Amino acid sequence: MTAASEIEHGTSLWRDAWHRLARNKLAVLGLVNFILITLFCLLGPSFVPYKFDEQARTLQSSRPGELIFARDLTRNKSREPRTDYIPLSKMIDESAFVSLSRQEVAEKVEKLKRRETVQAGRYTYSRSTRHHVLGTDALGRDLLVRLMYGGRISIGVGLAATAVSILIGVLYGAISGYLGGNVDTAMMRIVDILYTIPFTIFVILLMVFLPRSIWLLFLAIGAVEWLTMARIVRGEVTALKHREFIEAAISLGLGRLHIIFRHLIPNVMGSVIVYSTLTVPNVMLLEAVLSFLGLGVQPPMSSWGVLIDDGAKTLETTPWLLLFPAALFSLTLFSLNFLGDGLRDALDPRASKD
Amino acid sequence: MIKFTLQRLLQLVPVLLIVITVTFWMSKKAPGGPFSAERKVAPQVMAKMNAYYGLDKPLLQQYLLYLKNLVLRGDLGPSFTYPTESVNQVIARSFPVSLQVGSLAMLLALFIGIPLGVLAAVKKNSLADYFSMSFAMSGICLPTFVMGPILAIVFGLWLKWGNVFGLEKSGNAWLPPIFLPALTLGLFYGAYVARLTRSGMLEILNQDYIRTARAKGVGSFRVIWKHALKGGMMPVVSFLGPALAGLISGSFVVEKVFKLPGLGNEFIKGAFNRDYSLILGTVIFYAVLIVLFNLLVDIIHAWLDPRIRQ
Secondary structure, eight states: OOHHHHHHOOOOHHHHHHHHHHHOHHHHHHHHHHHHHHHHHHHGGGGSSSOTTOOOTTOTTOOTTOOEEEEEESSOSSSOOOEEEEEGGGGGGOGGGTTSOHHHHHHHHHHHHTTOOEEETTEEEEEOSOOOTTOBOTTSOBHHHHHHHHHHHHHHHHHHHHHHHHHHHHHHHHHHHHHOHHHHHHHHHHHHHHHHSOHHHHHHHHHHHSOOOHHHHHHHHHHHHHHHHHHHHHHHHHHHTTSHHHHHHHHTTOOHHHIIIIIIHHHHHHHHHHHHHHHHHHHHHHHHHHHHTTOSSOTTSOOHHHHHHHHHHTTTTOTHHHHHHHHHHHHHHHHHHHHHHHHHHHHOGGGGGO | OHHHHHHHHHHHHHHHHHHHHHHHHHHHHSSOOTTTTSOOOOHHHHHHHHHHTTTTSOHHHHHHHHHHHHHHHOOOOBOSSSTTSBHHHHHHHHHHHHHHHHHHHHHHHHHHHHHHHHHHHHTTTSHHHHHHHHHHHHHHHSOHHHHHHHHIIIIIIISOOSOSSSSSOOTTOOSOTTHHHHHHHHHHHHHHHHHHHHHHHHHHHTSHHHHHHHHTTOOHHHIIIIIIHHHHTHHHHHHHHHHHHHHHHHHHHHHHHTTOOOHHHHHHHHHHHTOHHHHHHHHHHHHHHHHHHHHHHHHHHHHHOHHHHO
């Protein structure tokens, strides 16, 4: 390659933007973090030996990572053999230990910790291989695995609803902006009117009156979130359509649809991407609010909103049930917001001046 | 100005008509009714109940009757959830609670957000800027349903400074009962206000008229708080409209967390109970509130920016 051709080789908008984004440490951190959280939710469940709806009787609200002991009936003639699981913090309440002093119970627990079996009353105790890293919820379900499944729903709804909002918003905005005139005025008037309607309320009504389903959830949210997207795209298209390359396309005799899809929409993708990145956390927030109010994802499925709602109910006794989902949810919001801010700085033409 | 106001008031009519119509048909067409949660009653009793509430008439007739009562007498109909009260009474009793929480939250948001935003803009890229913007980011990323329970446990249960449940003042709590819910909402919106104030102020501080003011020797405090702030507030003022809609849906969350008998609570209850008239009534009420508030925001806009007035 000669030196001359290297000089001619300019950097495209995207390459330029990518370089600027890569320099923004917080944005890169946000991107990496979001990818990691998504992978954690997608792949995680295959590394945890519990199901998200698997309830363990007697193992309600165990603490994060605490030791768990198995309890079997010693003489088991008539009934099916069944093992119950008792967390360390509940051992003192075991009926078999009622007659023992605190000291004696502690000794037995010490024995169990050394993986010895202990006989007490009708039961045989032993150390279980169960291990719930983040503890269990009020129904004895593993919080870690519920957190992963919940993340799948929350992130999934966030991405899918954003996709719906992009689809509607970009099409609506591009058509309105390109056609211009009375059509444009009428279409934007509709958007203005829709803006004044309290939409969270309408999503809530939709969720109440129509059969609850996850599809409806993201459709409803997506149908609400497209308005701003439509306005942004319409503004850009209105500015673009008088540029020479569009006039060239018109004089070549290309159809309206062809111009909109092949020439206008690709040119507004920058703003669309920026705004979408900021829409995803908004959508996740809306989903979480709905689930928190009991109108979103239905049990036994979970989403981060559902988990936060469950955790908030028993905050005094089991704060970790709120803490972990809330922390992961907030971390995701942080990541996406930092990424969105970074993308805006990277793709904003005004930012390229400095 | 008067023409502008009247125009906007006229726009209220089609918006409200759309809201009423959509909500009415959506709630009536949905499966289940206000009595489906109760235990089974004899068909004759059911028929009587339906007749009493006018549910036996054709839908179109019900719709027109509802509109007539609403327009002529402002009557939102009887409530099914509270047999002894009309929807108007339910709103009259619960809205003041939400209004107090919402206004205090708005005030807190402005009192927290504006100074932080101004500080961040004036001392751009300083430690104060980073601190303010981290606060803003945290406020946005710790939504109300996370912040609410946390504030409840820290200030309500541990420190015993404020109320956790309802409006009854508990023990030696010295904070007013609505303070913690309002703070929950206020922190969230304060974060937005801080960000918007910062970007608005940054734009204004680069303008020529600010340089002129500085050049003629106006003190920097006066330049910032008198000259720049008025223009720098524009993004915040535009945000107030959506913020109100947000405060309303936020009130659903904090009223649930703090168990407050507010309007948001009644709306959710109505939605769960399929209480047609309560849902319709609250939705119409919210719609009127939002449209009127948006009008007010536009007027404030025009006052702040003389260019809009023409």
